[in-house]
């Protein structure tokens with residue numbers, strides 16, 4: 001199942017810089033592990049915002065929930081999830097859900 005997920009990061013301005021660095025580093029490691037596993041096939045920056053637009057390829061809602069819940073930056077994110085279905089006019093196979 002494919003889901004479009006937008007994650008907008010809102011770190012507290014007074015967050016300790018070292019904590020911030022550790023969070024960003026562990027977030028990168030976590031996301032790259034999932035990208036290599038094929039669970040997170042698209043990760044795009046939303047231009048001009050501390051936000052990304054991602055596509056997840058997971059078995060079900062529960063798997064997506066677990067992956068998002070375990071994001072190191074989860075508690076500093078506003079997340080919206082959009083379930084995707086195949087579009088009848090889509091040509092590219094990788095655009096099918």
Ligand SMILES: O=C(O)CC1=CCC(=O)O1
Pocket residue numbers: 007009027028029031032050051052073
């Ligand atoms: O920078 C972001 O958009 C948050 C994020 C998600 C995966 C990652 O590496 O950073």
